[in-house]
Amino acid sequence: MWADVQRELAEILSSRLFPILASDPGYRVMLRNAGMASIPDQKDGRVDRGFAQAQAGWRSSVPMKTPLKLHASVQQLPPAVRANLDSAARMCAQLAVMDVSGLGALRERRAKAIVLEGPANLYRMWDSSSDNRTRHWWFSENLFNLASSQSAAANQSTRDWLRDRLAVSLNFGSCDRISKLRLGIGAAVPAVEAWGLPMPQYSRITRNPDGTSSGEAGRDYWDKYDSIFQGEKTQYFLPFVPPDRIQDTVWS
Secondary structure (H helix, E strand, C coil), rough: HHHHHHHHHHHHHHHHHHCCCCCCHHHHHHHCCCCCCCCCCCCCCCCCHHHHHHHHHHHCCCCCCCCCCCHHHHHHHHHHHHHHHHHHHHHHHHHHHHHHHHCCCCCCCCEEEEEECEEEEHHHHHHHHCCCCCCCCEEHHHHHHHHHHHHCCCCCHHHHHHHHHHHEEEHCCCCCCCEEECCCCCCCEEEEEEEEEEEEECCCEECCCCEEECCCCCCCCCCCCEEEEEECCEEEEECCCHHHHHEEECCC
């Protein structure tokens, strides 16, 4: 149930810190809301003492293996800061799960909040004509490798194979680029893991009360109005994304 995913995600965000996310503006806001006002700053190098202590404890500990065995690095933070972190984490988890569930694109059954541990690579398709290189939706290296091998056998491009299995709407763009998020040894990010549903190839265009339209029709919109992408592959929603760990890669 999505309520369980929200609870799990809130527990993850409040029970350990993620130093790799210090470059994500949203994560910085969450920590500031918890009273950690001077988190790492790339311009002048200032680091909040509490964050630095927790970061050191996190690096020297055994990595978490399951989302239920939550890390205790926040134990080094003052009680008031921990209480504020709990509140900020619940709010972030609520907003993230509302975003995920509202799309109606993922199977609720067996969806869960997890921590993705490095070393690992995640990938994202994006459109060079839009500013969507570092957004929330990612997929695994295993799926990328599977797409490379199976698309070749089917005389299909890797991009088209992935678009079908990830059910990426044609409204989203051409998906002419792919990015890789590298998680090194000891690095970790929170995520929602879920199985994608079959989805229409074009998101439905709806008429708003003010007369404007939501969605954009391609030239073949009506020809593909009832066409469905397969979906049925695992996807990862990352509430926070470290932009400095993302690099562009090439289609295989």
